[in-house]
Structure formats: structure tokens, C-alpha cells
Amino acid sequence: MTATRNEKEKGIVAALITAFADREDPPSRKEILDRAAALAPILGYDGDLQDIVVTAETIIPSRMNAGISLIDVEAAHDEEWIRKREIGSTYAEAYADYLRSENWHPTVINTLLNYDGSKILGLLQDPTSDGTWNRRGLVIGHVQSGKTANYMGVIAKAADAGYKFIIVIAGIHNNLRKQTQERIDEGFIGRSSDPSNRVNIGVGMNAGYPHPATLTNINDDFNEKTAARMGWQLNDFSKPIILVIKKNVRTLDALHKWLKAMNARGDGRIADVPMLMIDDEADNASINTNKEDIKPTRTNAAIRSILGLFTKSCYVGYTATPFANIFINPEAYDPEVREELFPKDFIYSLDAPTTYFGPDKVFLDDEASNDILGRIDDCEDYLPFSHKNGRPVAELPPSLYRALDQFIVARAIRNLRRQERKHCSMLINVSRFVSVQREIKGFIDLRVEKLREAVKANYMMPEEVSIKNFYMAGLKAAFESEFSGKGFAWEDIKKSLWGVFEHLRTYVVNSKSDEVLDYGKYQRDGIGLTAIAIGGLSLSRGLTIEGLTISYMYRNTRMYDTLMQMGRWFGYRPGFEDLCRVYLPQDSINWYSYIAHASEELRLQIRRMRKIGLSPKRFGLYVQSHPDSLLVTAANKMRSGEKVILNQNYSGKLIESTLLPLDAEINANNESLIEEYWRDQFGSMIQDTKQKGWFIPDVDVEIIEEFLMRFKSHKDAVLPKSWAIDYLQAIASQFPKGDVLLISKGAGDKESFRLGAQDRTAKDATSDGWRLSGYRLASRGDEKLGLDKEQISAAEARVAEDKKSKSRKPSDFHYREARDKPLLMLHVLEPTDNAEFSGLRVPAWGMSYPVGLDHKQIEVVANQVWFEQMYGALDDDPDAEDDYDE
Missing domain, CATH: 1.10.10 (Arc Repressor Mutant, subunit A)
Incomplete structure (x- = not known):
């Protein structure tokens, strides 16, 4: 052929x-x-x-480092079983061949299958082992980073090892289940599950491929009718059986009923059928959010019931946002549905390939962030954060139309780069209600038609003629503001604009939509789809938006998992990363930046705990006592108004005053306080950092505590300061001395005890207070100041070990790990971009605590009033989503 x-x-x-x-x-x-x-x-x-x-x-430049695991070292489990048995490689090799055919880099394939895949398989049970067993694990990936590719590799290797029955729970929406089914068809089953087109695809293109059996297809989930048609049992098949099901109570109950009726023995359990369950987006809907003294939530109970049917089972949750999973009580047990889903046996943290376009690049890299991020400041007047179902939409905000213009221009550039056969998409996520999404589509369709007409009439016209057209002028402005340095002149772009509209389609993406965003259909025809996807929850979790270039999201949530999962813009952007733009309100930009820092530190903590041999349970205790645990627990507890009492641990954390008062008298008093302690209390061993201020070592912790108690905070930030002092007191016997860092920029004066002010944008500040951008006070690298050469070398050695790359710079966590005592950092900020507060000097503080204090905790109490002061109202309840599948 x-x-x-x-x-x-x-x-x-x-x-x-x-x-x-x-x-x-x-x-x-x-x-x-x-x-x-x-x-x-x-x-x-x-x-x-x-x-x-x-x-x-x-x-070609893509690289991928191996992941890291925490395991229950006390469990009687031998990870080396995969090397002690003769295990075939039929399914794994076919999957590797398929990835090679899709032009995956060899080192990425090797890490995915031969390291991460083998390691995770070793953490499962040997399916040929005798007796009754169950294992629970969690794999932590990155949003849109290839978790599906990883678990497909694990499935292939598990099938080779002898797992007979595999269940993949693929999220709560039909479109996500269909997407996952299609990928498993290609990567494992090897045959299209489309009943009208049952052809060999993907791995099935290899001659003699032993196709696994499947009980679901791209159109049909498992249901009672499916079950009724099946008069056979699991052991009737010599090859593995796989199901791809939606995380839905009815589906899970139907599967449980069929399994029990057709396969269970006299005691109601299924023996000699090793079962592997993969729970994709395991933090969503799987978690038991009920109190421990009442029955588990229905979805959680249904999953546990299916696992409990099998005498030999492994459960592996996959998520990029593991906070909720680690809050599961590992000791919880229900007599009907058995053990909880806590990852008691292992937690495995995946790395991402070097080509991954992730939160660090979008939110933590200042240079990249300036190019990528756009600020939405006009949507509230058109479509407020809080609006009701059926709310009429009179018009769309100008910023959304500007983003649409940029999308058209970006697609033209991609076509000029010879990417016309690649998909290119725009995401619009501004409402959770289907009715509102449909109205937004109407406005977008109208605007696209106006742009189409304008381009058709003007793309070949002289510039002096075309620039007079309102829509052409907008497109040119988008080019000049965002893309003028991308290697093409406006004349080149203008000639390419007409081709953008050939395959441009708009879609409403939700559970009630009758239009399907099907990239595969266009790909099979060799066409690059240009898609504008408008939606809510379906766009917020799991669904991959191919070729996502421009994202516009105006949603109000502060929950870690919900916010990170909304980041559909994370992923891989080969050949067009420089064209990607993300539009968010400033509040969301701040939160994403904060969470990106917290998530990175969580991964580093996994590595640290791995080194000292701690178990998943110990890591769970660490996360539960993490200061940000208040955010994670709040969704289900604080809405009811109850107080939350938690043991908090600040080991390896930096606590900062990021909500600041703008009262001139308060700030003058705080600056006088800095002068007083600098002059008389902190001591005389003042060292010039030669970079950014002065460093004072070995200050009595009692003096640091006294300074913080006298420092006047914003009225809504008193409690966090109090907790920071409480923790300093809790560790005082272990750390009687601390360091003080006086961070100064520009015209600081040691003789007059005056710090040089650091400029910070205060565009959104009011007389009620100033919330710092990104919820960050210290700049990256500030905690390096004052460290000696040996400590700096130790931090650099740790990052080389952590990241397998000496080119990566240490993070503040690495410097904190190298420091051997608490650190008080003092700053003076000067608000910019706000004439009302021009010239005001605003002192602020940060308290950095050493790592390794997991045993030191303080009890804190918070209620809904406090939570809303700190984080805002909890008004984006996922359970209220109008496009939620039942």
C-alpha cells in the first residue's frame, strides 16, 4: 500500500x-x-x-523527568514483583508504537511507560497473587499535562500483567466520557467503538493485536439495558475487559447490580477476577463530603460498593488537584461499602515534560505573564459574577470583543506558520447557566458574521481604505498590541484573514447541548477546526480544548480544585505558545498565582517526605494541617455557617501580610516601629546583603514576637498575624533565635533607619484596604538574602536533585529548606497606578518558618464571616451548576 x-x-x-x-x-x-x-x-x-x-x-526539545512516590513502608508489599515475574509486553509495546506514530518524543515515551508506568504498576498488587487484597493509590499530575496518557500506559501494563477487568471512571459529563472512550479506543482497545464505524484504529493497526473486550462505546455509557443484554460473565473472556463510564450514581448502581447478579459467588463477592479501577478527576464527586457519623455520599458509596464486590481490587485516583483526596479520613469504614478511598498505599507525583505550558509559566514567570495575561475589568457591568439563570444579556463587554479580534489574528498567524491543518480554539467561560451561554453565543455569532463581512470586503483592499472599516481597525489594533513582533507584517496578516473563516465554528459546550465539539471529525478530513467554545462546568473540568489559543474566563470561585481545573489553557502549545493569551479578572489572576506557588511547594514537600521515608498517611496529616486547608475544607463546611477548628502547621511556609491598611497614620506608626527595632532591639550585627537591604542574624525570637504584636495590621488580617505569632511561640524552644531581613530597594538609608520603597501596583486598592497582586509580598529570591555560601550551595544541590536539571534556579522553598531558623522579612511598599494613594509608604512583613516541623501545630478556629473577609463569598457552588449531568 x-x-x-x-x-x-x-x-x-x-x-x-x-x-x-x-x-x-x-x-x-x-x-x-x-x-x-x-x-x-x-x-x-x-x-x-x-x-x-x-x-x-x-x-525535539521535549524532556520528561521521572515522578516521585510516597508509599506505606509498613505495608507487606513488594514493589519488585514486576521484575520477579515473567510479564509480557503485548499491550504496552503496542501503546508505545502508537505514541511513536503520533510523534511523541522517545524520552517522554520511555519515562511514561518504562519508568512512571512500571513504577505505578509495581505499586499495584500482583494480579496473580493469592488471597484477598485491595490497594488504594493516588497519582498527582498537572492540569492538561497528559494524565490520560499516563493511565493508559498503566492500563496497558496492567493488562499485560494479568488484570482482567478494568473500569475507567471518566468524569461527570457525557462529553468527557466520550472523549476518554475515544482515547482508550485508540490507545488500548484498538478498534473504534462507534457502532457505525467499527474499524481498527491506533494500537489496533498492528497485525494480530489482541483487542480487549469493551462494554461501552462512544455513544453509550453502561446502563441497565446494556446489562440486560449481557448473559455472560467476566471469566468468559480470555482477554481483558474494559469499561469507560461516567461518574454518575445511576451508571455506577447499574454496573454494581450487573456485577453482583452475574458474577458474584455465594458470599456476594467476585473472586479470581483481579480488578483495576482508574478514577479520573478523582477529587470531583468521588469524595465523601458527609460527616463521618452519617452515610457516605451516593457517588462515593457507589464506587466503594463496586470495589467491595471484588476480593482482588486496586483503586487509583488521578487528579491535578489532590487537596480533597488527602482530606479523606484514612480510618473511615462503612459496614456496607467498606474502606474509604484515601490513598493509603501510595501517592505518586508525576513530572511534566519540558514543553508543558503550565501555571508556573502563566502566573509565576513575570516576563511570560506580562505577555500572556490580560485583565478583565469591564465584565461586571455586562455580566456580573453573581447572576441568575435566565438573566437577559444586553451586550458583551468590550474586552471580550477585543479577545475575539486577537483570536482571529492569532489564527491568521498560525496559518502563515503552516499550521492551517492544526486545530485552533477560543474558550469563553463567563456563566454556569445554559440559557446565558446560548445568549452569549448569539452575540458572538453576530460579531463573527460582521468580522467575516468586513474581512471579505477589505482583506485585498489598500490599507488607506480598509483601515476606515470599524472591524478591520479592531483587527489591526489587536495585531499591533499583541502580535506585531511575531515575524509578520500587518499586510501579511490582512491577506491571510479571509482563510480564518473557512472552518470557523461556534459551539455551546454543556450537558444539554445538541451540538458536539468534535475535533476528530475534522482531523480525519485533514482540516484544522477553528472553534469558539462557550460553556460553563463542561469547560471547567477534564475536557480538552484542542489548540486552545485565546481564553476568556470571568468566574467567581476561590476553591483550589475548582479554580485550577478551570485552567483549560494549560497543556501543550507546540508552535504557538507565544500567541496564547489568557483573560481573567485581577482577583482570579491573584488566586492562580497564589495556588501555583502552593501547588509547587506541595510537590516539593512530597519529594522531601519521600527522602525521609514518610507514608501517604503522614503526608495527609501534613496537608490537613497546611495553612491553606481552610480553603479546601470551607466549601462543604462553612456554607452551613459552622466553625472550622483545625490544627495548623507552618513548617516550611512563608506567611505574609498581603492585605494592607491604607491609613496614613497607621502606616506612619508601623514605619516608626521598624525604625525603633532596627535602631535598638534587633541588634548590632547588621550585614549589608550587597543586593537588596540589610540582614541581622540571631535575633531573640521573643523580640520578633513582640515586634509583630505591636505591628498594626489591616482589621481583617488580625487573625492570620495572631496565628503566625502563635506558631513562632510554639517553636521557640527549638528555635530561640531568628533572623531579620530588612528589604530595601533604591534610596534606602541605613543611617536614618529608613527602607527604600518597592513599587507595587494598587490599581484596585480602596480606602478599605490594599490586596497585593498574586497574594505575594516577597519577590522570588528574597529568602536567599543573608544565607552563607554553604547554605546557598545546599539549596542549589537540592533543586538539582529535585528537578534533575542544574539549569533550574532554586525556589524560595529550597532556600527556606537550607535556612536553619525562622526569618522575619520587613518591607516598605509604595502604591502605584492609583493617584489617591500616590506617595504613601506602606510597611509590611513576612514570616518564614524552617522545614521539618511537622510535629509542631497550633489550633485555629475560623467561621464563615472570617472566611469571607479573607477570601470572599462562597457563591460559586458547583452543585448549583445548571449544566450538571444527572
């Missing part, structure tokens, strides 16, 4: 990846082009090489 043009192109890309696979430094474009030109005649390709070079250029 003669290879198609597309197959030849993929063949050249694969050959290029192999040719440069061992290079430490990425090859230049000329090197790739020269090698492609040499390969083309050998592989019988005579077409243009530019698209091939662009594709190869974005894949």
Missing part, C-alpha cells in the same frame, strides 16, 4: 526526532531543515518541508 502524504510527513518527523533524540541542546532550525531535506527523497516525499520542520522543532 502506498503511503499517503500525511503518513510520509509523519515519517519524516519521526525520523528527525530519532536523529536528534540524544542531543542535550536543541538543534537549530537550519540543522532540522538540512536533515529533513536529506530524509525527504529517501522517504519519497517531494512536498514543502516548512510544516514538518515547525512540528519537529516543537517536539
Whole structure:
């Protein structure tokens, strides 16, 4: 059979990846082009090489480091069972071949299957082992980073090892279940589950591939009718059986009923059928949010009931936001549904490939953030955060129309980059209500039609004519403000605009929509879809938006998991990362930045606990006592108004005053307090940091406590300051001395005890207070100041060990780990971008605590009033989503 043009192109890309696979430094474009030109005649390709070079250029630099695990060291489990048995590799090798055919980088495939996949398989039970067993684990990935690819690798290896029955629970929405079914069809089943087109695909293209049996397809979930048609049992099949089901009580109950009726023995349990359950988005709906003295929630109970049917079972949850999972009580037990889903046996943290476009790049890298992030400050007047179902939409905010203009221009640039056959999408998420989403689509459709007409009439016209058109002027403004440095002149862009509209479609994406956002249909025809996806919860969790370039989200939530899962813009953006833009309200930008810091520190904590051999249970205790645990617990407890009492642990944490008063007298008093302690109390061993202020070592902790008690805080930030002091007192016997860092920028004066002020934007500040951007006071690297050479070297050694890359700089967590005592940091800020407070000097403080104090805790009490003062109202209740599947 003669290879198609597309197959030849993929063949050249694969050959290029192999040719440069061992290079430490990425090859230049000329090197790739020269090698492609040499390969083309050998592989019988005579077409243009530019698209091939662009594709190869974005894949070749990709690297992926191995993950890290926490395990229950006291459990009688031998991870080496996978090396002590003869295990075939039929399914795993087929999956690796499939990934290679999709041009995955060899090192990424190797890490995915031969390291992470093998490691996770070893953490499961040997399916051939005797007796009754169950194991519970959790795999932590990154949002949109390839968790599905990982668990498909685990499934393939588990099938090779002898797991007979595999259940994949794929989220709470039909479109997500369908998406997951399609991927498993390609990567494991090897045959399309579309009843009208049962052809071999993906892994099934290998001759003689042993197709697993499946009880679900892209159209149909498991249900009672499906069950009624099945008169066979699990052991009737020699090959593995897999189901892809929705996380839905009716579906789970129907599956439980069929399993028990057809497969259970006299004691009501299923023996000799090793079962693996993969729970995708395991933090969503699976968690038992009821109090321990009442029955578990229905979804949680249904999952546990199915697991309890099997005498041999493994449960592995996958999530990027593990906070809720780690709050499960590991000791909880219900006589009807048995053990809870706490990951008692292992927690495995995946790394992401170097090409991952993640929270650190979008929110923590200042240079990248300035390009990527756009601030929504006009939506409240058009479509407020809090609005009711059926609310009429009179018009859309100008910022949304500007984002649409940028999307059109970005697509034109991608076409000029020879990416016209790649998908390109825009996400609009501004309401959870279907009725409102439909109205928004109406306005977007109308605007797209106006743009289409304007471009058709003007894209070939002289500039002096076309610029007079309102819509063309908007497109040019979008180009000049965002994309003028991307290698193309406006004239090039303008000529390319008409091609943007050929395959442009708008979709409402929710559980009640009758239009399907089906990228696969266009891909099969060799067409790059240009999609505008408008939705709510369906766009907020799990669903992959292919080629996502422009994101516009105006939603009000402060829950860690909900907010991070809304970040559909995370993922892989080969060849167009520089065109991606994310539009959010400033409050959301602040929260994403804060959570990105917290999530990174959580991963580093897993690595630290792994080194000292602590179990998942100990990590669970650490997270439950983490200061941010108030956020995680609040969703289900504080809405009812009850107080939350938690043991808090500040080990390895930086606590800062980020809600500041703007009263001139209060700030003058605080600055006088800094001068007083600097002059008389902190001591005379003042060292110039040579970079950014002065460092005073070995100050009595009692003096630091006294300073903080006298420092006047914002009225709504008194409690966090009090807790910071309480924790300092709790560790005082272990750390009688602390360090003080006086951070100064510019015109600081040691002789007059005056700190140089740091400029910070205060655009949203009012007389009620100033919430710092990103909920961050200290700049990255501030905690390095005052460390000696040995401590700095220790921090650098740790980051090299953590990240397997000496080019990565230590984070503040690494510097904190190297420091051997508490650190008080003092700042003076000067508000900018707000004439009302121009020239005001605002002192602020931060308290950094050493790591390794997991045993030191303080009890804190918070209620709904306090929570709303600190974090805002809890008005984005996922349970109220109008597009939620039942």
C-alpha cells in the first residue's frame, strides 16, 4: 500500500526526532531543515518541508523527568514483583508504537511507560497473587499535562500483567466520557467503538493485536439495558475487559447490580477476577463530603460498593488537584461499602515534560505573564459574577470583543506558520447557566458574521481604505498590541484573514447541548477546526480544548480544585505558545498565582517526605494541617455557617501580610516601629546583603514576637498575624533565635533607619484596604538574602536533585529548606497606578518558618464571616451548576 502524504510527513518527523533524540541542546532550525531535506527523497516525499520542520522543532526539545512516590513502608508489599515475574509486553509495546506514530518524543515515551508506568504498576498488587487484597493509590499530575496518557500506559501494563477487568471512571459529563472512550479506543482497545464505524484504529493497526473486550462505546455509557443484554460473565473472556463510564450514581448502581447478579459467588463477592479501577478527576464527586457519623455520599458509596464486590481490587485516583483526596479520613469504614478511598498505599507525583505550558509559566514567570495575561475589568457591568439563570444579556463587554479580534489574528498567524491543518480554539467561560451561554453565543455569532463581512470586503483592499472599516481597525489594533513582533507584517496578516473563516465554528459546550465539539471529525478530513467554545462546568473540568489559543474566563470561585481545573489553557502549545493569551479578572489572576506557588511547594514537600521515608498517611496529616486547608475544607463546611477548628502547621511556609491598611497614620506608626527595632532591639550585627537591604542574624525570637504584636495590621488580617505569632511561640524552644531581613530597594538609608520603597501596583486598592497582586509580598529570591555560601550551595544541590536539571534556579522553598531558623522579612511598599494613594509608604512583613516541623501545630478556629473577609463569598457552588449531568 502506498503511503499517503500525511503518513510520509509523519515519517519524516519521526525520523528527525530519532536523529536528534540524544542531543542535550536543541538543534537549530537550519540543522532540522538540512536533515529533513536529506530524509525527504529517501522517504519519497517531494512536498514543502516548512510544516514538518515547525512540528519537529516543537517536539525535539521535549524532556520528561521521572515522578516521585510516597508509599506505606509498613505495608507487606513488594514493589519488585514486576521484575520477579515473567510479564509480557503485548499491550504496552503496542501503546508505545502508537505514541511513536503520533510523534511523541522517545524520552517522554520511555519515562511514561518504562519508568512512571512500571513504577505505578509495581505499586499495584500482583494480579496473580493469592488471597484477598485491595490497594488504594493516588497519582498527582498537572492540569492538561497528559494524565490520560499516563493511565493508559498503566492500563496497558496492567493488562499485560494479568488484570482482567478494568473500569475507567471518566468524569461527570457525557462529553468527557466520550472523549476518554475515544482515547482508550485508540490507545488500548484498538478498534473504534462507534457502532457505525467499527474499524481498527491506533494500537489496533498492528497485525494480530489482541483487542480487549469493551462494554461501552462512544455513544453509550453502561446502563441497565446494556446489562440486560449481557448473559455472560467476566471469566468468559480470555482477554481483558474494559469499561469507560461516567461518574454518575445511576451508571455506577447499574454496573454494581450487573456485577453482583452475574458474577458474584455465594458470599456476594467476585473472586479470581483481579480488578483495576482508574478514577479520573478523582477529587470531583468521588469524595465523601458527609460527616463521618452519617452515610457516605451516593457517588462515593457507589464506587466503594463496586470495589467491595471484588476480593482482588486496586483503586487509583488521578487528579491535578489532590487537596480533597488527602482530606479523606484514612480510618473511615462503612459496614456496607467498606474502606474509604484515601490513598493509603501510595501517592505518586508525576513530572511534566519540558514543553508543558503550565501555571508556573502563566502566573509565576513575570516576563511570560506580562505577555500572556490580560485583565478583565469591564465584565461586571455586562455580566456580573453573581447572576441568575435566565438573566437577559444586553451586550458583551468590550474586552471580550477585543479577545475575539486577537483570536482571529492569532489564527491568521498560525496559518502563515503552516499550521492551517492544526486545530485552533477560543474558550469563553463567563456563566454556569445554559440559557446565558446560548445568549452569549448569539452575540458572538453576530460579531463573527460582521468580522467575516468586513474581512471579505477589505482583506485585498489598500490599507488607506480598509483601515476606515470599524472591524478591520479592531483587527489591526489587536495585531499591533499583541502580535506585531511575531515575524509578520500587518499586510501579511490582512491577506491571510479571509482563510480564518473557512472552518470557523461556534459551539455551546454543556450537558444539554445538541451540538458536539468534535475535533476528530475534522482531523480525519485533514482540516484544522477553528472553534469558539462557550460553556460553563463542561469547560471547567477534564475536557480538552484542542489548540486552545485565546481564553476568556470571568468566574467567581476561590476553591483550589475548582479554580485550577478551570485552567483549560494549560497543556501543550507546540508552535504557538507565544500567541496564547489568557483573560481573567485581577482577583482570579491573584488566586492562580497564589495556588501555583502552593501547588509547587506541595510537590516539593512530597519529594522531601519521600527522602525521609514518610507514608501517604503522614503526608495527609501534613496537608490537613497546611495553612491553606481552610480553603479546601470551607466549601462543604462553612456554607452551613459552622466553625472550622483545625490544627495548623507552618513548617516550611512563608506567611505574609498581603492585605494592607491604607491609613496614613497607621502606616506612619508601623514605619516608626521598624525604625525603633532596627535602631535598638534587633541588634548590632547588621550585614549589608550587597543586593537588596540589610540582614541581622540571631535575633531573640521573643523580640520578633513582640515586634509583630505591636505591628498594626489591616482589621481583617488580625487573625492570620495572631496565628503566625502563635506558631513562632510554639517553636521557640527549638528555635530561640531568628533572623531579620530588612528589604530595601533604591534610596534606602541605613543611617536614618529608613527602607527604600518597592513599587507595587494598587490599581484596585480602596480606602478599605490594599490586596497585593498574586497574594505575594516577597519577590522570588528574597529568602536567599543573608544565607552563607554553604547554605546557598545546599539549596542549589537540592533543586538539582529535585528537578534533575542544574539549569533550574532554586525556589524560595529550597532556600527556606537550607535556612536553619525562622526569618522575619520587613518591607516598605509604595502604591502605584492609583493617584489617591500616590506617595504613601506602606510597611509590611513576612514570616518564614524552617522545614521539618511537622510535629509542631497550633489550633485555629475560623467561621464563615472570617472566611469571607479573607477570601470572599462562597457563591460559586458547583452543585448549583445548571449544566450538571444527572
